[in-house]
Amino acid sequence: MNLATSAAEKLELRRDVTVWGSFMWGYADVGADIYAALGLVMAAAQGATHLAFALAGLVYIMIGLAYTELAATYPVAGGGQYFTLRGLGDFWGFIAGAALLLDYTIDIALFATASAGYVNFFLPVLFGVDVSQLAVSLGPLHHVNLFWMGESLLLVLFLIWLNIRGIRESSLFNEILGALDIITESTIIVFGFLFAWHPELLAHQWNTQFPTLRQFMYGSSLAIISFVGLESISQAAQETKRPATIVPRTSLTLIFTVLIFATAFPTMSLGVLPWQDIARSVGDPVARLAHSIPLIGVIAGPFAALLGATILLISANSGVMSASRLTYAMSQFQFISEWFNSVHPRYRTPHRTILVFTGIGVIQLVLSFLTPNAMDTLSNMYAFGATTGYILVLISLIKLRFSDPFAPRPYKVPLNLKLKHNGQRVQFPLLAVVGLLGVSSILFEVILTHAIGRIAGPAWLVLAFAYYAWYRRRHGLPVMGSLPRDWETQQMQVLEAAEEYALLEQYRAALARREGRKGGVSP
Amino acid sequence: MSWRDYYQASTTLLMFPVGLAIWWRSLAHLTAMSLAVGGLFLALATYRAYFFVVYWRRMKGERQHG
Numbered sequence: 392m393n394l395a396t397s398a399a400e401k402l403e404l405r406r407d408v409t410v411w412g413s414f415m416w417g418y419a420d421v422g423a424d425i426y427a428a429l430g431l432v433m434a435a436a437q438g439a440t441h442l443a444f445a446l447a448g449l450v451y452i453m454i455g456l457a458y459t460e461l462a463a464t465y466p467v468a469g470g471g472q473y474f475t476l477r478g479l480g481d482f483w484g485f486i487a488g489a490a491l492l493l494d495y496t497i498d499i500a501l502f503a504t505a506s507a508g509y510v511n512f513f514l515p516v517l518f519g520v521d522v523s524q525l526a527v528s529l530g531p532l533h534h535v536n537l538f539w540m541g542e543s544l545l546l547v548l549f550l551i552w553l554n555i556r557g558i559r560e561s562s563l564f565n566e567i568l569g570a571l572d573i574i575t576e577s578t579i580i581v582f583g584f585l586f587a588w589h590p591e592l593l594a595h596q597w598n599t600q601f602p603t604l605r606q607f608m609y610g611s612s613l614a615i616i617s618f619v620g621l622e623s624i625s626q627a628a629q630e631t632k633r634p635a636t637i638v639p640r641t642s643l644t645l646i647f648t649v650l651i652f653a654t655a656f657p658t659m660s661l662g663v664l665p666w667q668d669i670a671r672s673v674g675d676p677v678a679r680l681a682h683s684i685p686l687i688g689v690i691a692g693p694f695a696a697l698l699g700a701t702i703l704l705i706s707a708n709s710g711v712m713s714a715s716r717l718t719y720a721m722s723q724f725q726f727i728s729e730w731f732n733s734v735h736p737r738y739r740t741p742h743r744t745i746l747v748f749t750g751i752g753v754i755q756l757v758l759s760f761l762t763p764n765a766m767d768t769l770s771n772m773y774a775f776g777a778t779t780g781y782i783l784v785l786i787s788l789i790k791l792r793f794s795d796p797f798a799p800r801p802y803k804v805p806l807n808l809k810l811k812h813n814g815q816r817v818q819f820p821l822l823a824v825v826g827l828l829g830v831s832s833i834l835f836e837v838i839l840t841h842a843i844g845r846i847a848g849p850a851w852l853v854l855a856f857a858y859y860a861w862y863r864r865r866h867g868l869p870v871m872g873s874l875p876r877d878w879e880t881q882q883m884q885v886l887e888a889a890e891e892y893a894l895l896e897q898y899r900a901a902l903a904r905r906e907g908r909k910g911g912v913s914p
Numbered sequence: 915m916s917w918r919d920y921y922q923a924s925t926t927l928l929m930f931p932v933g934l935a936i937w938w939r940s941l942a943h944l945t946a947m948s949l950a951v952g953g954l955f956l957a958l959a960t961y962r963a964y965f966f967v968v969y970w971r972r973m974k975g976e977r978q979h980g
Contacts, residue, residue, distance in 0.1 A: 573921070577928065584932050590940045590948030597947060644922075651925075651958075658951055 414641040415569035416627045420620035421649050422572055423706035425656055426699040427505040428617035430676035431770050433660065433669040436610025438600030440666060441593075441657040443607060447614035448650045450833060453826025454781050455646035456804045457788045458621045463638040463802045464791075465882070466889050468629035469720040470622035471784045476724060478787025478794065480873035485726045487783040489855035492717055492748070493848065494619065494776035498710030499547060499752030500759065501769040506703035507542035508674025508766070512696035522674065532761050539674070540760040546704060547756065551749050554711050557740045565705070572702055575695060576652050579681045582691070583659045587684045593662035600666060605840060612774050612836035613767075617653045619777045620706070622713060635801035635891050656680070673766055675699065714748040715741045725868060726859060762843070771841040775848030778834040785827040792817050797901040798882055799894040814908070922962065929959035 436443035461474045469476075471491055476484025511522040525538040602610065624642050628634040660669050660680050672679035677699055682692025719741065721727045735742040755772070759765040788804065796817050807818035838845045863870045879902065886895040933955030940948035 577925065581928055581932055585935045588936065588939065589943075590936070590945055590951070591943035593951075594943070594945035594947050662948075 410637055410641055412566060413627045413631050413637055414644055415566045417620070417623045417641065417645045418569045418573070418648065419565045419702065419705050420623040420709050421618065421645065422569065422576075422652070423502065423699075423702045424617040424619060424649075425576075425653050426509070426677050426703055427501060427766065428614065428653075428770075429656055429660065429680075430669055430671075430673035431767055432610050432614045432617070433657065433666050433676065434610075434673065434767070435602065435606050435613060437602045437606065437666050437670075438596035438598075438661065439602055439607055440610065441654065441661060443611040443614045444617065444654050444657045446611050447618065447833070448654055450615065450826060450829035451618035451653075452646060452650065453804075453822055453829060454618075454785065455621055455624075455642065457785055457820075457823055457826060458624050459639055459642040459646075460800060460802050460804050461784070461788060461791075462625040462628040462642065463635050464798050464800045465885065466625070466628035466631070466634035466638065467885055468626050468716055470625040470717075471780045472717060472720060473625070474791070475783045475787045477878060478790040479783065481724070481726070481869070482871050482873070483783055483787075484724065485721070485859050486852065486856070487780050488717060488721050488726060489852055489859075490776045490779040490783070491622065492714060492721075492855070493851045494773060494780065495710045495714040495717065496748055496752040497755060497769055497773045497776060498619075498713070499550070499707050499749055500543070500756035501766065501773055502703045502707035502710065503546040503550070503752075504539070504543045504756060504759075504765055504769065505674070506546055506700045506707060507539055509678060509696045509700035509703065510542060511539065512675040512678045513693070523671075529761075534763045535761060536765070537760075540757065540765070543756055543760075544753065546707065547749060547753055550704075550708050550711050551745060553708070554715075554745045554749075555735060555738060555740055555742050557738045568698075568702060568705065572698055573648070575681075575691070575698055576656075578687065579677070579684065579691060579695065580652070580655045580659060582687050583663055583680070583684050584655075586686060588659055588662040590662055592665075593658070596661050596666055608836040609840040612778075612833050612840060613770050614653075615777060615833050616770050616773050618649060619773065620709075623709070626713070626716070632890050634889050635799075635894055639802035673764065710752070711745060711749055715744040718744045718748065725863075725866070725874065728862060768843050771837075771844035772847055772851075774833070774837050774841065775844040776851075778830050778837060779848070779852070781830045782827065782834060785823050785830060788823050789820060789827075792820060795878070797898060797905060799886075799897045799901075801894065815905075923966070926959055926962040926966070929955045929962070933959060 432443055433440045458470075462470075465474065465477065467473055472484055472488035475487035508522075515521055522536065522539055526534045526536040529535050624638065624645070627641070628638045631637050656677070660666075660676075663680065664683055668683075669676045669679060675696055678692050678696035681695040682688050684691060718727060718731045722729050722732050731744050731747070732741065733743050734740060755769065756765075759768040762768040791798075793812050796812075796815050803818065804820045804822050806821045808821055810817050810819050837848075860870045868874065882898065883895060886892075886898060933952045936948060936952030936955060940952060
């Protein structure tokens with residue numbers, strides 16, 4: 392099957408995802424992150440946690456804008472891996488894919504663990520025991536929480552069963568849950584600021600509990616995990632009709648909403664509770680915070696815990712689904728073996744991908760529980776994979792402005808410098824350069840301060856590359872070079888399938904002008 | 915108006931009282947940070963409220979022109 396045919400077949404999957412549906416698709420993925428990140432970042436950045444989130448948020452805006460432009464221009468599932476492949480070629484496309492695959496496997500482990508953490512919010516009420524009391528020592532390993540690990544593993548096994556059987560949550564379920572979450576988070580923030588927030592406590596913690604530079608670097612690099620999941624923007628674009636109109640609107644709203652929550656929660660937390668209280672509740676920080684708000688706390692605490700457990704489980708499930716989508720795309724581009732594409736004879740689901748990559752997630756989960764803080768260890772790896780992928784996406788955005796200036800861009804990252812390149816006018820995205828510097832500094836922080844991430848992250852990429860080199864050599868394909876691909880034909884098919892006829896005409900006209908300049912035949 | 919518009923309208927309306935309440939609560943212990951937090955909420959609400967002004971003007975214009 393050639394690439395154009397497979398792309399055309401995939402595009403048949405398009406369905407009419409509404410603006411609200413598209414927004415909620417993304418929100419169910421990114422909106423859950425704060426539930427996991429708040430306690431982790433608080434433990435590192437202490438009295439400056441809100442600053443750590445704000446700085447990571449600034450970088451996130453630039454990454455989000457880059458994803459918005461690329462997803463609206465190339466509305467094809469595959470996300471960062473696809474954009475990097477188009478911009479930088481096969482090798483870097485594979486590296487981006489491997490980094491994102493690391494994130495998806497960690498996503499399964501981290502969010503299943505976090506989901507179990509919110510279930511544990513009820514342990515003191517139901518059984519009179521706190522989950523931290525159940526930790527044991529196993530030889531040289533201390534604070535190993537086998538109970539929490541068992542719960543997390545059960546959740547992952549449940550997800551494997553769901554995905555192999557092909558049972559998925561409906562769009563309506565996602566929309567209702569997303570709406571409930573937005574209402575709950577907004578209520579916690581409004582009530583928290585109105586009735587529980589003490590500005591003097593925030594100022595006191597800022598003045599007396601400011602972290603060291605190393606702690607702050609660690610905290611701000613962890614804060615980026617509260618914004619991970621931007622890939623969902625491109626996943627939604629693939630299945631949305633008229634993505635050029637819908638994607639920029641939903642994407643910008645998503646960026647704005649997540650940013651508001653991610654900066655408001657730590658700011659409020661530091662004015663309501665000492666940072667140590669939130670840091671101690673690393674498994675259920677939002678529920679702990681909600682529980683301490685007067686008037687609504689009695690209900691808001693358990694409700695936030697229940698909602699957190701559900702939305703985090705959905706986020707873990709998105710890791711299982713995204714890993715199979717990504718590996719499918721990678722095998723189509725001849726990066727990995729087609730063996731991964733096999734579907735289950737009865738359930739018609741990609742069972743091999745689900746078992747292999749969720750299995751890797753299970754190994755990561757078990758290993759992380761052998762360290763003193765499982766969530767912290769998993770976040771280390773998560774931050775490495777995300778920042779590596781985002782750097783490549785930002786470079787690709789800049790490169791594609793030069794190498795593919797003809798593709799219509801319904802949305803462009805603001806602040807552009809007009810240049811002439813090979814007789815063609817191009818717009819150089821200054822904000823992407825700023826974003827690139829921002830993400831690079833976060834990756835630098837990760838490598839400098841994350842003891843596990845700096846070793847395990849690159850080791851994952853090296854192992855993945857060894858497999859890639861073996862696979863490509865075995866099939867007589869270039870390892871460092873790229874295969875010839877007809878991007879222009881595919882772009883026309885993508886625009887046609889998306890019913891973006893005006894953009895299709897614009898694209899054809901631009902290509903015709905180029906051919907005219909060359910003295911060739913217009914397409 | 916779509917669901918998205920209703921959502922934006924309600925969050926904008928909520929930001930005004932939150933910003934004002936933060937300033938009000940800050941009066942007892944005035945710090946630059948609390949003023950900034952309240953100010954950010956108010957600034958954001960004002961910025962977003964501008965879109966409602968544009969919307970109402972457009973609707974008014976459409977009604978006037980039949």
